[in-house]
Amino acid sequence: MSLTNQLMIDMKLAMKGHDKTSLSVIRMLKSGLMNKKIELGHELTAAEEAQVVASQMKQQKDSLAQFIQGQRQDLVDQTKAQMAVLEKYMPQQLSADEVQQFVNQKAQELQATTKADFGRLMKAVMPELKGKADGQLVNKIVKELLK
Structure with missing residues (x-):
């Protein structure tokens, strides 16, 4: 199953479960995938999809570092929750x-x-x-x- 199809299924589940965090992360990821698809001008391969997910995770890590430095615990907690959702879509990482x-x-x-x-x-x-x-x-x- 492609990542896009999995995101659609998970988005429906998040909507039904009123899970705002998951829903926002899934929408952000879908948007990133669509932007990459438009940029490249073709359907994304699994490797390109993984690259988009990794890029989103990197952005979240960078944001987390900024929020910790700024002592914004509310945003730190929110970003950690978003990272946990994104983690489900990350390719298996090497040790x-x-x-x-x-x-x-x-x-x-x-x-x-x-x-x-x-x-x-x-x-x-x-x-x-x-x-x-x-x-x-x-x-x-x-x-x-x-x-």
């Missing part, structure tokens, strides 16, 4: 160990050993991990590897 193994393998393939190789290694790693792992985690692992 830190799996990311570490993948980065190590790519580093060996590219013979990347110094900080000067950082950009080259990131360019090789990120397209394959996009949507499967948090970019900040990948960045941290690559930096630690290339000390």
